[in-house]
Amino acid sequence: MKASRTDSIKQTGRKPTLSDVARAAGVSYATADRVINDRGNVAQKSVRKVHDAMAELGYVRNVAAANLSRQRTYRLAFLLPKGRNAFFSRVRAHLDGLSEHLVADQISVDVIEIDAFEVEGLGNSLLSIVDAAYDGIAVVGLQSVDIEAPLRALREQGVVIVGLVSDLPVDYRSAYIGIDNIAAGRTAGRLLGLSHGGRKGRVQILAGSLDARDHADRLRGFREVIGQDYPNIELLEPVMTLDDARKVGAVVQQALTAEPGVTAVYNVGAGNSGLVATLEHCDRPARFFCVVHELVPHTHRALMHKQVDLVIDQRPDVEVNRALTILKALIDGRDIPPMQDLVPTIYVRDNLPSHIPDTNLTEQGDHD
Amino acid sequence: MKASRTDSIKQTGRKPTLSDVARAAGVSYATADRVINDRGNVAQKSVRKVHDAMAELGYVRNVAAANLSRQRTYRLAFLLPKGRNAFFSRVRAHLDGLSEHLVADQISVDVIEIDAFEVEGLGNSLLSIVDAAYDGIAVVGLQSVDIEAPLRALREQGVVIVGLVSDLPVDYRSAYIGIDNIAAGRTAGRLLGLSHGGRKGRVQILAGSLDARDHADRLRGFREVIGQDYPNIELLEPVMTLDDARKVGAVVQQALTAEPGVTAVYNVGAGNSGLVATLEHCDRPARFFCVVHELVPHTHRALMHKQVDLVIDQRPDVEVNRALTILKALIDGRDIPPMQDLVPTIYVRDNLPSHIPDTNLTEQGDHD
DNA sequence: CATTTTTTGATTGACGTCAATCATTCTGGA
DNA sequence: TCCAGAATGATTGACGTCAATCAAAAAATG
Numbered sequence: 001m002k003a004s005r006t007d008s009i010k011q012t013g014r015k016p017t018l019s020d021v022a023r024a025a026g027v028s029y030a031t032a033d034r035v036i037n038d039r040g041n042v043a044q045k046s047v048r049k050v051h052d053a054m055a056e057l058g059y060v061r062n063v064a065a066a067n068l069s070r071q072r073t074y075r076l077a078f079l080l081p082k083g084r085n086a087f088f089s090r091v092r093a094h095l096d097g098l099s100e101h102l103v104a105d106q107i108s109v110d111v112i113e114i115d116a117f118e119v120e121g122l123g124n125s126l127l128s129i130v131d132a133a134y135d136g137i138a139v140v141g142l143q144s145v146d147i148e149a150p151l152r153a154l155r156e157q158g159v160v161i162v163g164l165v166s167d168l169p170v171d172y173r174s175a176y177i178g179i180d181n182i183a184a185g186r187t188a189g190r191l192l193g194l195s196h197g198g199r200k201g202r203v204q205i206l207a208g209s210l211d212a213r214d215h216a217d218r219l220r221g222f223r224e225v226i227g228q229d230y231p232n233i234e235l236l237e238p239v240m241t242l243d244d245a246r247k248v249g250a251v252v253q254q255a256l257t258a259e260p261g262v263t264a265v266y267n268v269g270a271g272n273s274g275l276v277a278t279l280e281h282c283d284r285p286a287r288f289f290c291v292v293h294e295l296v297p298h299t300h301r302a303l304m305h306k307q308v309d310l311v312i313d314q315r316p317d318v319e320v321n322r323a324l325t326i327l328k329a330l331i332d333g334r335d336i337p338p339m340q341d342l343v344p345t346i347y348v349r350d351n352l353p354s355h356i357p358d359t360n361l362t363e364q365g366d367h368d
Numbered sequence: 369m370k371a372s373r374t375d376s377i378k379q380t381g382r383k384p385t386l387s388d389v390a391r392a393a394g395v396s397y398a399t400a401d402r403v404i405n406d407r408g409n410v411a412q413k414s415v416r417k418v419h420d421a422m423a424e425l426g427y428v429r430n431v432a433a434a435n436l437s438r439q440r441t442y443r444l445a446f447l448l449p450k451g452r453n454a455f456f457s458r459v460r461a462h463l464d465g466l467s468e469h470l471v472a473d474q475i476s477v478d479v480i481e482i483d484a485f486e487v488e489g490l491g492n493s494l495l496s497i498v499d500a501a502y503d504g505i506a507v508v509g510l511q512s513v514d515i516e517a518p519l520r521a522l523r524e525q526g527v528v529i530v531g532l533v534s535d536l537p538v539d540y541r542s543a544y545i546g547i548d549n550i551a552a553g554r555t556a557g558r559l560l561g562l563s564h565g566g567r568k569g570r571v572q573i574l575a576g577s578l579d580a581r582d583h584a585d586r587l588r589g590f591r592e593v594i595g596q597d598y599p600n601i602e603l604l605e606p607v608m609t610l611d612d613a614r615k616v617g618a619v620v621q622q623a624l625t626a627e628p629g630v631t632a633v634y635n636v637g638a639g640n641s642g643l644v645a646t647l648e649h650c651d652r653p654a655r656f657f658c659v660v661h662e663l664v665p666h667t668h669r670a671l672m673h674k675q676v677d678l679v680i681d682q683r684p685d686v687e688v689n690r691a692l693t694i695l696k697a698l699i700d701g702r703d704i705p706p707m708q709d710l711v712p713t714i715y716v717r718d719n720l721p722s723h724i725p726d727t728n729l730t731e732q733g734d735h736d
Numbered sequence: 737c738a739t740t741t742t743t744t745g746a747t748t749g750a751c752g753t754c755a756a757t758c759a760t761t762c763t764g765g766a
Numbered sequence: 767t768c769c770a771g772a773a774t775g776a777t778t779g780a781c782g783t784c785a786a787t788c789a790a791a792a793a794a795t796g
Contacts, residue, residue, distance in 0.1 A: 015441075015471070015474075017781095017782055017783085018782070018783070019782085027744075027745085028744065028745045028746070029745085029746085029747095030744070030745060030746070030747085031743085031744060031745075033783080033784075033785085034743095034744090037783095037784075037785085039785090041742065041743060041744090042742095042743070042744085043742085043743060043744085043792095043793095046743080046744080058471075060468070060471045060472050061472070061782090061783080062436070062472075062474070062781090062782055062783070063432075063472050063473065064431075064432035064433075064435050064436045064474065064781095064782085064783095065432075065436050065751090065781070065782035065783045065784090066782080066783050066784070067432050067751090067783090068430070068432045068433050068436055068751050068752065068753090068781090068782080068783075068784095069750075069751055069782075069783040069784040069785085070751080070783080070784055070785085071750090071751060071752095071784095073383075094706070097705075097706035098705060098706065100428070101697075101702070101705045103383070103426075103428045104428050104429065104430075104431050104702065105431065105432075106430070106432065183718055183719050184719070186718035186719070187716055187718045187719040189718070190716045190717065190718045191559070191562070191716065194559070194562060194563050194677075195562050195563075195565060196565055197563060197564055197565025197566070197567060197655060198565070198654070198655055199565060221718070225718060286566070287565060287566055309562075315708075317707070317708050318686075318708075329469075334469070334472065337465075337466060337469045338462070338465035338466065339685070340683075340685050340686075340721050341721035341722055343713070343715075343719045343720070343721055344719045345711070345713060345714075346713075346714040346716075346719070347711070348555055348558045348559065348714075349558060350551055350554035350555045350557070350558045350589070350593060351551050351552070351554070351555040351711045351712045351714070352711070353708050353709035353711055354709055385751095385752060385753085386752075386753070387752085395774075395775085396774065396775045396776070397775085397776085397777095398774070398775060398776070398777085399773080399774060399775075401753080401754075401755085402773090402774090405753095405754075405755085407755090409772065409773060409774090410772095410773070410774085411762095411772085411773060411774085414773080414774080429752090429753080430751090430752055430753070432751095432752085432753095433751070433752035433753045433754090433781090434752080434753050434754070435753090435781090436751090436752080436753075436754095436781050436782065436783090437752075437753040437754040437755085437780075437781055438753080438754055438755085438781080439754095439780090439781060439782095
């Protein structure tokens with residue numbers, strides 16, 4: 001774009017330093033420094049002169065120099081549900097792979113395990129890190145007033161807080177990084193509906209628990225689309241599985257052998273290893289359709305082997321990168337760079353990433 | 369992850385500097401500096417001692433300090449096809465939105481327009497920037513031996529070269545950032561096949577030109593999947609449109625009114641505004657299915673208005689971010705941070721980003 | 737007007753690395 | 767053994783910002 005070129009030309013060689021700004025503003029370096037670092041004791045008149053000069057010259061603080069000087073290291077923590085969970089294993093694996101690059105950027109990341117889905121546990125974990133002097137944390141959150149107090153305490157320490165994957169109470173976090181789970185459910189519905197091509201259908205829905213916001217949202221979105229656009233498809237009552245693989249397998253088995261049988265299965269939650277195991281040894285009707293969430297090794301495999309037709313994924317690697325970028329920007333007091341919405345990613349057999357996400361987990365113990 | 373925590377502890381407070389490394393290695397700072405900056409005139413023995421110490425202490429060069437010292441500014445250029453092209457407008461829009469953050473990171477980006485799909489034009493553009501002292505360039509490439517010489521000249525200047533969206537001859541670029549277009553075509557085929565749910569189908573295919581590698585690849589992938597998994601679907605001979613919207617519109621019109629009519633349309637290339645215009649005022653058979661590429665304002669709108677059922681997108685914003693990250697890493701001589709494959713992104717009505725990509729273009733002149 | 741208070745200017749030593757200089761010390765070949 | 771060439775050590779001034787200090791000037795107060 002032409003603009004970019006002229007921009008660089010405008011900067012006539014080198015970019016202005018704070019000294020340049022001070023000179024242009026007709027004040028001393030010290031005063032300019034007082035202005036940009038909010039040190040107080042500056043006359044309004046001087047403040048304006050400095051700001052004008054900054055705008056005039058297009059001054060942008062040299063982050064590298066600033067960080068060097070103040071010995072800034074970004075101390076971050078990710079609070080993730082503990083346990084053998086394929087999805088969060090991907091998150092951790094990605095953080096691990098990044099570690100070398102993180103240290104080069106003066107970023108340290110601690111991963112702190114929290115009890116999954118337990119408000120009290122999360123609250124305690126939050127409280128326990130109040131004194132840990134983190135600059136920022138990314139939290140796989142819960143919606144509960146009981147964690148507002150800990151969050152407030154952290155915020156008063158100057159800790160930047162973002163919600164990851166599952167949101168926190170909106171007033172207590174600076175950003176949410178995650179997908180819209182209603183949209184994810186709608187997407188599942190759309191493609192499942194499509195797969196029926198106008199034919200009649202009976203769909204068995206499975207979910208971990210409707211207390212989990214993401215599961216409830218997905219279910220809602222799914223029902224919306226089917227109800228609206230695919231009247232020939234009947235939705236059976238969802239079965240709650242607590243994301244237990246064995247339970248998931250059993251439910252699917254029953255759905256397939258019932259009379260009349262189902263034409264499709266949609267698992268809103270996790271425990272898909274059980275589902276895959278059942279599908280591996282069960283006969284299915286022609287054009288049977290199966291949708292699950294999160295691309296992990298066994299869903300990847302199942303997609304390739306045609307036990308599963310669709311995986312809706314939330315790209316944990318992208319989410320982690322984004323969380324890091326946003327945390328860093330917020331800690332620096334910069335505004336957040338423009339970025340497009342995170343959208344539920346649809347995988348079919350043909351657009352799978354070649355690199356299978358590697359996480360070490362035992363087959364049985366996966367959750368969403 | 370426990371590892372992260374112990375790591376930070378291992379670093380006992382502060383991270384080692386090059387002075388620490390020198391001390392640990394039993395050499396002077398000067399020698400350590402000679403080693404890590406490849407200045408030569410160092411005994412093998414010393415080299416090893418320094419490397420050992422680096423490994424021992426876990427030394428990582430402080431990029432901020434290094435860049436500050438050497439006054440590093442990353443001078444980058446993006447070579448994009450000129451013209452009113454909705455897709456590349458998105459690329460430019462994204463770069464524009466990033467500009468503020470780029471200057472803060474000492475990155476300057478020039479966008480250089482090249483003649484679309486013309487080998488000679490690209491070669492000349494490449495030659496013309498040999499003396500511009502760029503540190504790195506991202507090029508929307510072509511496959512031709514005629515651009516190897518210019519690329520070689522650039523490389524000899526120390527310019528880092530990456531291919532963007534469309535690859536360059538592999539020996540002359542350090543990375544390719546773009547999707548696998550065969551996979552994109554396969555994906556289109558998979559979902560189009562799915563939408564027919566076993567019924568018979570006739571598909572009109574449109575493409576800009578099979579000389580364009582991406583178009584050829586998509587077509588190939590599409591045919592693979594249909595031929596293999598959907599025998600009931602008949603593929604009509606693809607029509608070449610040169611991505612001309614009017615031509616696209618005319619072809620679609622004819623396909624819809626022919627006898628027997630088509631059940632689906634797949635446009636491998638661009639010119640979709642013509643397609644949308646035709647679909648807006650034409651009757652279509654029940655369960656007619658339409659797949660196109662690239663989410664731009666009019667395909668976005670068409671997806672919402674049900675003229676189009678599927679958009680396969682390559683996320684130009686993600687590609688740009690990735691190009692920037694990779695260029696920076698390569699210029700710094702670092703290795704590339706781990707990142708998952710770029711996959712063709714599937715949009716249905718329900719997983720669209722809420723923020724419609726804003727590009728200013730006239731309706732008629734879009735190309736892929 | 738004298739006195740306090742506020743505001744400015746001037747200066748300085750980090751921060752960790754780069755890039756250069758100059759003075760030594762070591763090594764190997766004639 | 768001597769000497770050239772190689773290897774090393776020691777040191778230094780940037781780079782742009784931060785954070786602090788001290789003195790000086792300006793403004794506000796009584």
